[in-house]
Amino acid sequence: QVQLKETGPDLVQLTQTLSITCTVSGFSLTTYNVHWVRQPPGKGLEWMGAMWNGGGTDYNSAFKSRLSISRDTSKSQVFLKMNSLQTDDTAKYFCARHHYYDGYSYFDYWGQGVMVTVSS
Amino acid sequence: DIQMTQSPASLSASLGETVTIECRASEDIYNGLAWYQQKPGKSPQLLIYNANSLHTGVPSRFSGSGSGTQYSLKINSLQSEDVASYFCQQYYNYPLTFGSGTKLEIK
Numbered sequence: 001q002v003q004l005k006e007t008g009p010d011l012v013q014l015t016q017t018l019s020i021t022c023t024v025s026g027f028s029l030t031t032y033n034v035h036w037v038r039q040p041p042g043k044g045l046e047w048m049g050a051m052w053n054g055g056g057t058d059y060n061s062a063f064k065s066r067l068s069i070s071r072d073t074s075k076s077q078v079f080l081k082m083n084s085l086q087t088d089d090t091a092k093y094f095c096a097r098h099h100y101y102d103g104y105s106y107f108d109y110w111g112q113g114v115m116v117t118v119s120s
Numbered sequence: 121d122i123q124m125t126q127s128p129a130s131l132s133a134s135l136g137e138t139v140t141i142e143c144r145a146s147e148d149i150y151n152g153l154a155w156y157q158q159k160p161g162k163s164p165q166l167l168i169y170n171a172n173s174l175h176t177g178v179p180s181r182f183s184g185s186g187s188g189t190q191y192s193l194k195i196n197s198l199q200s201e202d203v204a205s206y207f208c209q210q211y212y213n214y215p216l217t218f219g220s221g222t223k224l225e226i227k
Contacts, residue, residue, distance in 0.1 A: 035216075045156075045164065045207055047216040060215040094163055104170050105211040106154045110163035 002026035004034070004095050004111035012085050014120045022078040022095030022111060029053065029071055033098035034078045035107065036069065038091040046091075050098065051078050085118045092116075122146050122210050126219030134227045137198045141222045143208035145189045152212030155184055155193045158221075159204045167206075168193065200226060 008020035022034060029051070036048040049059040049069050057069045068081045078095060092115045096107035123146040133139045143153065151171040156164035166175045168184035171191055181196040195202055203226055208219040 044220045045209070045218040047218070058214060062215070096163075103152075104173070105152070106166050106169040106175075107156075107164070108166055108175070110165070113163055 002097065002109045004097060004109060006093060006095055006111045006114040008093070008114045008116060010115065011117050011119055012089075014085060014087065014118060016085055017081060017083040018085055018089070018093075018116060020080045020093055020095075020114055020116075022080070024076045024078070024095075024097070027097065029073045029076060029078065033100065034071075035096050035098045036078075036080050037094045037096055037107075039094070039113070040088070040091040048080070048093075087118050087120065090116065090118045121215055122149060122213055122217050124208055124210055124217050124219040126208055126222055128222060129220065130223045130225070132225045132227045133198050135198055135200065138194065138196050139198060139224065140195075141193045141206050141208075141224075143186075143191045143193075143219050145191070145210055145212075148188050149210045149212035151187060152210055153184070153186070153191050154209045154211060155182075156207045156209065157202075157204045158207065164207065195224075198226070 003025045005023050012018050033052050035050045039045050051069050066082050071078045092113040094113045095111045097109040099108045125144045127142050153171045155168040158164040167178050172184045183194050205221045205223045207221050
């Protein structure tokens with residue numbers, strides 16, 4: 001069955017770099033896109049960026065040049081890396097499978113998320 | 121960026137009631153809208169896409185409607201398991217953007 005699982009640190013120091021891995025199973029990264037979405041505690045959802053099935057990427061400009069998404073298809077893994085972390089980057093970070101066809105686009109499977117706290 | 125304004129922020133209703141959550145886009149999104157349910161401590165789950173298409177396995181008491189800039193999610197015959205936060209999300213244009221959420225509680 002389709003599964004996504006995020007692994008990463010619970011705590012990151014201010015100004016340091018966050019690295020999270022999303023390991024997927026039940027589908028191929030060359031068939032489906034995987035996106036990253038984050039959610040600060042008690043708040044809403046924010047789209048961060050995408051790894052397209054063809055290997056390209058897209059980013060929310062809100063993250064400027066801080067964010068990088070990559071993948072290793074042989075390991076079925078998608079990586080998020082974000083530098084210069086600030087306290088308002090404290091959030092739960094989700095990876096989600098993006099389903100796109102006939103103009104319909106939605107996230108049909110999500111990981112359980114990893115809660116990251118940025119500490120000074 | 122397309123702004124999604126969702127209302128109300130919170131909602132309290134009795135079991136068996138019908139509730140409606142609204143979402144307004146800052147520009148026409150041509151039905152490019154999805155609704156998600158997020159239960160406490162869990163990840164979001166897809167309910168509706170294309171503004172009115174029910175995702176596989178979602179109970180038929182959930183329905184979506186709307187067009188242009190105005191969309192709504194209706195839940196008929198409210199059940200205790202519907203306690204959750206609900207988010208709209210537009211996919212007409214990137215960056216993808218979400219509404220701020222509606223927290224639904226049972227009265």
